Each structure stands twice: as structure tokens, then as C-alpha cells.
Amino acid sequence: MYNKKTITGLVLFFTLVLTGCNKWKDHTKIGQQDLTQNLLQAISSNTDLSKFKEYVTLAGLDSVLQASKTFTVWAPTNAALATIDPAVVADKAKLRDFIMNHISYQLYFIRDAAVPVRIQMLNGKYNNFSASKFDEASFITTDRYVSNGVLHSIDKMVPPLQNIWDFVNSTTSLYAQNAYLLTLNFLSFDPSKAIIDSISVINGQPVYRPGTGYVQRNLFNDRVFDLKREDMQYTYFVMQNTNFVVEADSLKNYFVSSSTAATDSLTRWNVVKDLAYDVPWSTPAAIPQPLTSRSGVTVPVNTAFVVEVKKMSNGYVYVMSKLDVPTVNKFLPITFQGENPSGFLSDRTANTNYRVRLNPVTGINFTDILVSGHGVTTYYSFYRQSETPSIKYKVYVLGTNDFQTALFSQTMVGWNNVLGIAQGSLTHAVPLFSAVGAYNEVYLGDIINTRYGSVDWRLTSTATNPIVLDYMRLVPVP
């Protein structure tokens, strides 16, 4: 009788002990079967993804999909992969690149793509992901979450594409425009990439190992858009050779230079600088009219001349048989504010006033420069314009005498620094503030610059008279 009691007691006891241990087991139990699997297992368990699984293994990415990080996989179905290029399958590096173009880090659920997002893939390329599309593929299944990521299956494969800069590099023989772009390559020193050999005992500066730290850059990438970037999207227009030359040569007169070669280079630059945009227009119809380039030039794109649209990993390339930008659009008016001179004849800081004045006509404040009592004959301030085309400028100025009763005149001189001569000078009487129209800009006349390059616009006056300038406006007339 005792034994029975003891046994019952013991059974009860151990049941209680075991239930006690289960509190965490129940609490930490994985609620869904899928969460005990990793991505590779999830892919393997889907027969429709057997080809993808096979290629993943072939590319040596199976270990990646089992790693303790988070991934999103857009796996093309067997049907989608039926048309894969055998050359890709045969080349492990290419296959790896291909597979990696379907996998990203982190979790991307359909929920996260309510607003379309662009996601970097493991191969560094970006793909677009929206609630209904992955690049151009549609979803077969979505949002299967497993322990280390999420799996979507798609009906089309998304092979990796080259980017626009790769396209430029690979088509130099085909397009003179692209060949020209590569002439803008230059080497530059980047200390962060250089190897430090030692620290100089003389000045404490690092001494870099010779030959290290040089990186190749390109003027176009620096000044227009960096077409190498994968995280941005661009549209790049490339003109077929004939039209490119015509377009460039039409600007010859405005870039008169020391040599024909230099002129050619300048004209070409002034064509290509307006041919890249940081908006991806996937179809000609999507291109707004007219375009305004980064340098402010209005570019009318006649889509009738679109020869081909090429999709790139970071945008689109439009091959154009003709892209005619009216010459008048190419040259933009330029305004110099009087109070921002590039320099002076000599140091007269004590006589130089940067003033805030009230325009009594408009009631709006303006700032100008006034140098008076400087005691220097034909004293001037100058406003430097680099890369000035060889073109005629209409010169407008605004300067008002609101500081003395004596009347005086001042002169605008266009001084070409390349030639070392004045390109013309225009004198005008500075109106007294009380005169009618004293606060209106005055057209002084024209100055023709005969040589491309740096021009200083000098503001000077007779004898030791003062100079005063609100602004000066130059309107090019091609």
C-alpha cells in the first residue's frame, strides 16, 4: 500500500517538475515550421525552384544562403530559368554574378515595397522592387519568411546588366562621343588609398610610397554625373558619329583657341556636358520636353531621332541619330554682383564699402560695392569669368551715385587674360540717385571677346573717381 502511494507521489512529482521545465519550452517554441528553416532549405523544399537551387549550389552560394545574416531572395522559377544563356551556366563567375543579382541583404517584404524601392543585390547592382514587380518580373509566390530571410519567386530571370559607364567604355569604337569621354580621364592622388611608408621627421607629414594612391577619375564623372554609380539612375544620350561632329563643329567659332585640336576638344565638351541626366526615362515618351541640363542649358530632344534605347543597370542609354541643341541655348547670360569682386587693382580695403542700400523705387534692399577716396588713378575692381567663349556680349550695369553730389563716369573694360589685351571698353555716367531711372540697369553697348579663355571684367573710373556697382549682366549673342 505504501509503495503505491510512493509511486503515485513520485509520478506526480516528476510530472510537475517536467511541466515546470516546459514554461520556457512553450514560450520559446518556434511558432511556424518555416522559421526553423534557412533560405537554402526553403528553396530546396520548393520543387519549382529546383533549377535555381542547382545554380545556387553550382555558383558556390549555398553556404551564403545558410549564413546567419538576413537575405531576400527573388528566385526565378524553373520555367523562367529555362532560357538562361548556357554560357552563363558554364562560367562560374558569370553564374555567380547572375545568381547574386537575385539576392539582397536584409529583409524586403512586399509590404516594404508599397512605395517602389531600389535594392542593392549581392553583386553590387541595384534592382527595382515594387509591390507587383521585381525589375521586370512578376511574382509567383511572395513573402515566405524563414529563419534567415525571405523568399519570393518570380516568373522572369533578372540577369545583371552593365552600367552606363561600362557601356561608354565598351563602345568607344562605335561612338566618337564615347571615345571623346574617355579622353577626359585623368589620374588623381587620393591619400586615403596611398600606402604610408613613414612620417617625415622634418614636417611631420606622411611619406607615401611612390606609385600608390593614384586613382583614375574622369572630368565628365566629376562635373556632370558619375555614370559609374550603381545606386543612382541616369539617362545618357549618345549621338551617332556624324551628328556628333556636326553638333560639335557648329560651336567652333565660339571656342577660338590656340590650336584646332584644343578648339575641337572644347566644342565636344560643350556638346557632351548636356547629354546626361539623373532621371531614368525608360521610354522616349517619358522624356519631358524640353530638358534642362545640369549646366542649365535647355535641350530639346526630338524623340523621332531615337535610334535605340538600351537598359543599363543604372539607367538608360539613348542612341540618337541627331540631337540638335540650338546654339543660342548653349550660351547663358551671366551676372556679376558688384559686392563680390574677384579682386582689385591694389589694396584699398579702408576705402572699400560693401553696402546694403534701399532701392526707393521697389522698396527692396540691395547690396553693392563702393570704393571712394582711394586716391589711385583708374582704380578698378574686376570680375573674372573663366572659360569665356569667344562671343559678343551685351553689357548691362546698375550703379547709382547716392553718396556724393559730384557727378562722375565709370568704365567697363573686358580684359582677356589669355591675350593680355582689352577687348573693348564702355563708359557711362553714373546717375545721381535723384535722377529719373537712377535705379534701372543701363545697357552700355557690346564687347566682343575674340579668344576663348579667362576674361576679367574691370570696373574703373577716370582719375581717382569712385566706383560703384550693384551688378553687371552679360548677355552672349551668338
Added chain:
Amino acid sequence: MMLHKKFLTLCGFVTFCTSANAQKIRTIDTEPKFLVNGSVVNAGTGKPIRGIRLTYKTFAASLTDSSGKFSIKLPGGNVMLLAEGDGYQSKEIAVRGSASLKIVMYEDGFSSFSDEIVLPAGKLTRTLSPYAVAGVQVTDGWNRYGETPDSYLQGKVAGLNAIRRSGTQNAGATLFLRGINSLYATNQPLIIVDGVIFNNNNAGGSIISNNYTNPLATIDVRDIDNITVLKDASSIYGTKGGNGAILITTIRAKELGTKIDLAVYGGFNAAPKNLPVMKAADYRIYLSEILKTKGLTDAQIQNEPYMKDDVNNPSYYAYHNETDWQKLVLKNSATKNIYLKVTGGDNIAKYAISLGFLKNDGIIKDNDLSKYNMRFNGDLNLSRRMTAVTNLSFTFSEQNLRDQGNAAKTNPLFLSLVKAPFMRTNEVSALGIESPTLADRDTLNISNPLAIIDKGQGLNKAYRFLGSIGFNYEINKNFDLNTTVGVIYNKVRENFFIPKKGVTPDSLSTGIAFNRLGTQVASLFSIYNDTRLTYSNHFTKIQSFTAIAGVRFLKDKTEQDYGLGYNSAIDELISVGNGVNNLRRIGGEIGESKWFCTYLNADYSYADKFLLSAGLSFNGSSRFGNEISGGVKVNSSVYAALPSVAAAWLISSEKFMAGNKLIDLLKLRTSFGLSGNDDIGNYTAKQTYTSQNLLGMQGLVRAGIANNQLQWEEVNKFNVGIDAAILKERVQFSFDFFNNKTNKLIVYEPAPSASGFDYVVTNSGGLKTNGAELSLTARVFNKKNFIWDMGVSVGKYTSSVTKLPSQKIITSFGGATYITEVGGEPNSFYGHQENGVYVSDAAAAAAGLSIKKADGSLVPFKGGDMIFSDLNGDKIIDENDRMNLGSPNPDFYGSFYNKFSYKRFSLNTVFTFSSGNEIYNYTRAQLEGMSNAYNQTNAILNRWKTNGHVTDIPKAAWGDPMGNSRFSNRWIEDGSYLRLRAVTLSYDIKIKSKFFKYGSVYATGNNLFTLTDYKGFDPEFSATESIFGQGVDNTLEPQFKYVQLGFRIGL
């Protein structure tokens, strides 16, 4: 003057009563003497016992002969005989008018109502006390050496809820005797050690986070002879007795012969089982998700060193590990203990000396405790009329500790849970060669717990001297004059150091704290005197009367001085003087209080059948305000006058019970009285100033509003109970029902804003607690070789607030919020109610709930957020949607034990339980909150992923912008548990040697198993003394299993 008058009135009353009785007595006195014949047998064997002394007070005595027979002449048939004998539990037998008695006696140690208890007025048996008292005979102290008196009491007394503070050695327990009587004043019962009030406050607190220097730890459990717990209405301790009293009586020599006891022990502490936090792989997946919600780009995340799986990466080995931090912080460890007790003496002087040494390594790596204690108790017969007792004890302990509780940057246990498992303990080279240097805090800004343990310091040195001397002068047969003087000197010195390397810096108001240094000295000096005149007399031999008039005086003086330093030049400079000058902080506190109490007490018993006790005390205290409206005013000082009365009727002693074979004892008792709680702050009633720093200028500002009407809390106590023993005492039980009502409850009343203060302390609240408790013991089996005893004690209480000056009071502690409102429990958790997780964005949109940001904009809940109940229906989840989530107070609590003896073996098991108490699992809130880089439990593998995912774990979101981990019932858990608190197997060795008298070996297992659904290390902890803070699991050192082996020999 008034006091004097009252005293005279009382004396008059007493005289009247006695003379009235005296008339009655004369009639009884004429009755013939009553002759009783009987026999005494052993309860186990049924054999007669020889040499049992039978006595009735000092009037009659007899001895049993070899056949166990006796005969005795008594003054009447309605008295109570006392049977005593060596090796037997003494027993009181109501004669009930029967001329022939058959007395059954149990062996020594048998739990009985005839056990002696120590009451403020003197020693008594429980049978003859009209109060609700419990006596604990400390017989098992020898095999429970790791306990402190407070933790030892756990499960011993029905109605005393001892909640162990933590698993740290010496930490002891927070004691709640009959629940809650106060909100802001103490709820701890008064502790009296050998007649001296024992200051049990952890004065000044500790500079080591959540550490508690437990004064009771200075008393070795084996030095205790018995403990009496006075639960009800005695007013004798006046304004200190509001929470009941625990009277501890230490060892005394009982015999003249020299007796030496030596015990040696060794033990093993088992590290608690790990909480199931994620391993490196799952953690890294979680981390990559949470970092994304922080706003890091995919590339930035992949660029983190722990994400780069290339072995050639120089930081590969530092970030690709599988470190079980919990295993590195929680360690198995050992204990050792040696204890010696010597008793003896002659008829002039008797002494009891004890010496003990304990070394107990904790379960946190490198935490340990060394304790030395000694005691000298003497009893001196100075002259025929003059006796003296002395009690001297001294304890010194040295303890290595580290921060616990809410110290996220420096609590090694907490860090071991949250630290990334892929991190490494030590620095490592690019080639994977490990350095002996510990790793610095990691890139996720989490401290290295080993740096805090190995390079930090946390030292607590405490000593306490408690000395008392008492004289008793017998003026004549009826009058005794007695005085006791006690002195306590206590000092606690603490030093801590947190290194710079390996630890996340802390921000101060004027700088960043890298390494942190601190020192503190807290001291207590307490002097106590109790002088009393006792009158006792027996009238007509069946009535007895005792009256006491006495005065008590207590003066406590505390001082606490601390210095905190920061940013010493190197981690090797660890003393506080090395800190940077302008960041150093020095402070302290001085407290002094005086208490003066005049008390009167009268006990009357008629024929050991009707018991009556009345008491009255007048209390004056330096803490009281001088404009108190109630009380008794003497010379502009207000005294608290607190009366009490108790009565009992021993039904079983009535003649009509004479034939009753079933009932041995049946007693009804009731008591009502007033007592008080003077823990209202030493200076709260006075206008005080405090120093304040304003932009580098030091000045004094008012420290609050003086409330010169501030007074003691007044606790009305009503108790009704029944004591019974049946079946020849084989089954005994007590049942009590009580109702405590606190008036003039201290409340932090909101002050008008024009005053410049947030609150003023007033006596404007009310609280009531009622409850019941049951204790039952039974001898299930009683054979010569096999004895089985069992017992149960259960307590229950319900507290509710009856009066508050404001609608409700909200209190916060460690992330938990409590509500106190009229009609509710005083400390209910107050938070949001969650109902799972929104399955999808659509489901969340359909519910239409939002949160309101600080700028007033609404942010709607989305898929994967928690569904919180919108209680006020305004579609915005904010603090107005909180509700009562239950309280940390148990529905019932208690213990049960079984004790088996077989020949020389005995097996003793004690289970303790608590049921229905709620716990806020702060630790789990941190481990499943998913708002930062803390490692989390495996439960969050189920975190919500995307639309359609049905789960109860929300999505991971850095910083928790939607408040998914806010204080809600998601973190409230049932804290019920059933624990095998102690199981002891002992064996008495047969000793033939003349040198050794006896010997026994023990094996004790503590906390061997705990049944609970609570998801934490352990459901038992008490982070603070306050009721606002109970039930918050803020990652304290948990309870752990430990086993002790020992032997004891007697010389």
C-alpha cells in the same frame, strides 16, 4: 501629570478587580482538596514512563513511579497540570474535574501548544496566552547554517510572509507579518533580541546597486533558542509595534555541566540554469534586422565587423565567437562553515559561548562572504534576590559584491544576458591569438561583465556589536524590579570601483564618468533601556495575576558618509581620492531619534480557563510634530496613548468537556488594540534645509514643508482565533482571522504649486487589511521506530486603501508602475493591456489606433505592433488607457513540511509556496523588448515578419517608437511557486566513546526544485523594503540550489 493620573486610575481598577475576585476565592478555598490519580505513557510505544514530574504551579508536585503511576492533590478539579520529563515534550493537562487521568507524552521536540514562548511580559506557554502568537523552537538551526534569521523564518509561521531579497548571501528576507499596514512607513515587524529592540534598518542604503546589508545576518541561527512571533493587538510596543513583533531569544546554558558542540560543514552552490537567450547565429540575424530599423543602410550593416565573415578580416576573431556569457558569470561554488558552542557553569554563573566562521562563495563569479561571529551569554546569581543576565555578541563580515538590479551598465548578471554572444571575453589578435587582457566594451556599447568582476571592486565590510545587561531584583514574593540596558554599535564600510576599460561610460550632469569609484561608511549607535516593576500573585491557588509597569527609552543615532569619484587616471587607481576633483561628490546623512514609552500591562487568569490581558502604553517620540491634534499632551509634548485588550476561554478546561476523549485543547481567543508606526522620518515634522548646487554655487534650500501635525500611523488591530489539539494532541491547529485598520496613514499629499514643493507628508490616508491564517500539524504515524509528522501553514490577506487625499497615487519602480487608489490594493500594477499582435497593416488600420507623439502628431499602429486596449475609446493609446494588472500580494502563501524519523535517521522536507502574486518581469521585458542591441530570448525568433504572420511577438524596432514593450500585461506574470525549500537527512551516530557524547551527520539540500510558470531565474525576490517595488524582477542575483553536508559532535 496626566500620565500619572491615568496610572493611578489603572492601579485602582486593578485593585478593585482583585478584591472582587478575592471574595469569590474564599468560597472556593473552602472546597476540599482534589485528589487525582493517573498514569503517564509514551505516545509511541504505549509503555509507562517513569520519573515524569507533575506539577501545579508552586502548589503541588508529584513524580511517576516505575509503572508510570502518580497521584497528586490539587487545589481544585478545574486547574491545569503540567507534566515534564527529560527527553519528553512538556505538556499541560486540563484536569476538568476527572479524578483519573491517562496522560500521553511525546518525545522532546514534538510541536505542542505547551511550548514555551517568550512574550514581552515574560515566558508563557501558548496554551495560556490570549494573543495570536506563534513560537518557533529553533531545533533545525544546526542543519540550516546558510540562513539568516529572517530567511530561516520563511514558512515557519502562518501569516508571516518572508520574501527572500535575493540569492546573495546574507541578504535575508523582507518580512510581511499579516500583509500591509503602511504605504510609505515600514511594513517590517519590530525585532526584539533578548529583550532589546534590534534596529533592523539598512541605514543609508548601499552604494553598491541593489545591495542590502542585512542587520539580522549578524545573528547566527544556531545562536537562537526560540523565536516568538507576536501577530496581534499587543500595544506593549506602542508606536513601534504596528507591524507586530518578532522576539528572538538566544542560547542560554540550561544545565550546569559543561557541554561542547562542534559542527563542521561543507557545501556546494549550484549555478542557476541559463535563461534561454539566443546564440550567436540567431542573434546576428536579429541584430541585422534591428540595425536596419535604426536607419542603417544595407551597406552600413554589411560593413559592421561582425557581419564580415572573411577569416582574413583583422577583426574576424573578435566578432565570430560563441560565448556563453551566463556560464562565465554564474558559477558553481563552495561553502564552508565551522561552529562551536560551549555551555555550562555553576549555580552562581552560567554561560553560553558560541563562535562561528563562514565562508560562502556566491554564484556570481568571485562574489563571496566571510563571516565571523561570537556570542557570550551569561546568567549570574548575584545574591539571593538579585540575578543578572548578559548578552554580548559581535559579528564581522566581509563580502565581495557587484552591482545588481537596475544597473544596466554594471550589473554583471544583466550584462551576461544581454551581451552579444559573438563577442569575445578577451582581446584577440588578427590571427586569432587571445591576449590575457580583457576586451573593452564592444561596438554595440555593452560592457564586458568580466571586466566588472575581474577589474572592478565591490567590498562590504560590516560589523555589529550588540550587548545587553539586565538585572532583576526580587523585592519580595510578589514584586520584581527589572532593568535591561542594551547597546548596538553597527558599522558598514563599502568600497566600489568600476573600471574604465570594458565598461560603458555613464553620463553625469557635468561630465562623462568612465571609471567610477566610491566609498561609504554607515554607522548606527543605539542605546536602549527597559525598566519595569512586576507584580505577580496567585489568589486562592487557581487565579493568577501579573501586572507590569515600565518605561522604555530608545535612542538611535545614524550617520552615513559617502564619497563618489570619477575618472581616475588609470584603472589601477581605485580609491575615491584619485577621481577628478570637479566631478567628486561627497555627501551623507545624520539621523537621530528618541523614543520614550511608558507601559502598563496586566494579565489575569482564572482556573487556567479564563485568560484576560490588558495593556496601555504612552509613547513620546522626537519624530512627532508638536501640534498633533490627537494623543495625550504632557508639557507641550504629545504622547500616543495606545490601549489593548485580549481575552481567551479554554473551553477544553470546562467540566462539561471532561468526558470528551477527542479534544485535548480548545481555546477561543480574541484581541483588540491600538498600536502605532513611528517610521515617519526623523525630521519630517520639522523644517529642514538641504544643500543645493546651482551653477557651481553651493547654497541651502528648504528641504520640504514642515508638517508640525505629523504623527504616528495608528494601527487598529482586531483578531479572533481558535487553538485546538485533538486525538491526544496528534492533530493540532490554530485558525485566526484578523482585521487591521491603519488610520492617520502617512501619504505624500500633492502640495499646491504655489508652495514650490511637489508634496507634503501628511497623515491623511487610511488602509485596512484583513485576512486569515491556519496552521496545522499532525503526527500521521507514531510507532517506536518510525515517526511521521506533517504540518501546513497558510496565510492570506487582502489590503485595501480606504482614504487618500488625492484620487490616486502613481508610483514607479524599475520600469513598473503601481497605482494606489481608494478601494483598491495599495500597490497594484498599473499598465496597458495587450491583446496580441496586429497580423497585418490592414488589421491595424481597421482598428484605427494611434499614439500621440510629443509634437502632437498621431502615428498609427501598423502590422506587427502590439494591440493595446483603448480603454477610454479615444483611439489614442496613452497613459489614460492603463488599468489594474494585479498586485504583487499573494492570494495565499505558506508552507508544509513532512518529517520522518526512522530509528536514527530523520528526513525533513519543507515546502514553501506563494500563490496568486503577480510579478513584473523587468528582465524579460529587456530580453524580449526588441528595441536595442541587447541579446534576446529565443522567444523572439517568432517576431512578426510581415503581413499575415500570426504570432504573439511584435516586430523588432530600434528604440521601440510605438511603445510595443511598454509596461503592459505582456510582462506581468504569475509569480506563484511551490518550492522544496529544504530537505534534510540526518543520522545520529551511535557513540560508545566516553569522550564524545553524541554525534550526527547532516545533508541538507536547499531550493532543490521550484515549480513555477514564472519565466525568470526565480520567482522569489524583493528588490526593496517598500511595498512599491515588491514583485519587480529587476535582475537580482537569483535564488539557487545548494547542498550542505556537515557533522556535529557533542563533547
